[in-house]
Amino acid sequence: MTQTLPPVIRIEDVSKSFTLHNQGSAVIPVMQGATFDVMPGECVALTGNSGAGKSTLMRMIYGNYLSESGHIWVGDTDVANAEPREIIALRRATLGYVSQFLRVVPRVPTIEVVAEPLLTVGVDRETAFAKARDLLSRLNIPETLWGLSPTTFSGGEQQRVNIARGFAHEYPAMLLDEPTASLDATNRETVLSLIEEAKARGAAIIGIFHDALARERVADREIDVSAFTPAKAA
Secondary structure (H helix, E strand, O other), X not given: OOOOOOOOEEEEEEEEEEEEHHHOOEEEEEEXXXXXXXXXXXXXXXXXXXXXXXXXXXXXXXXOOOOOEEEEEEOOEEHHHOOHHHHHHHHHHOEEEEOOOOOOOOOOOHHHHHXXXXXXXXXXXXXXXXXXXXXXXXXXXXXXXXXXXXXXXXXXXXXXXXXXXXXXXXXXXXXXXXXXXXXXXXXXXXXXXXXXXXXXXXXXEEEEOOOHHHHHHHOOEEEEHXXXXXXXXX
16 A cells, blocks of 8 residues: 655645735735645745735745744644744754845855755764765856855855755755746756756755746646735735
């Protein structure tokens, strides 16, 4: 008898609205009843028009935004109801997030920025740095830059450092926000390969891909976030 693995990410009846305190406390409903699962080795692409709530949902899953109702299970942690220490632990070992922007401590060398997620979970320094070197090489960051802070790099170089950092640790769950945006063909191919490798090892991935060809290649299915738009906000 074949045993079915449980979903890695489970979104259950999640809702969100924003209160505009500088506009008479007007309440803007953004999302209602969002529900779906992501299985091991599956990549789900969030689609929908600008403003539909794709980024809002990603931020709720990562714990940056607090959902108003429902549950957001990542493994055994319900992000919607978790304590801050639980979310920190989840981000350390289980849930990776590749955003469009690199946010790091200034003056920390690039190779340490990329190795840091591995060092945080207890990987020895030699192994962590070897993985960082491999990823930086694959993403065509010149070795002459590895000892410099990425805060001095171009936007494209920072994006590739961010991707290397995001894929350094083998997170069971990953959130990808436009991972191929503004990349040249060579680096775009590398990122798509990294996503495919993560899927092959069983990672559950939720991504936003405005690059339609990239989405078609790596996504197993699409979730139109517009389906969760409250009627009064439509």
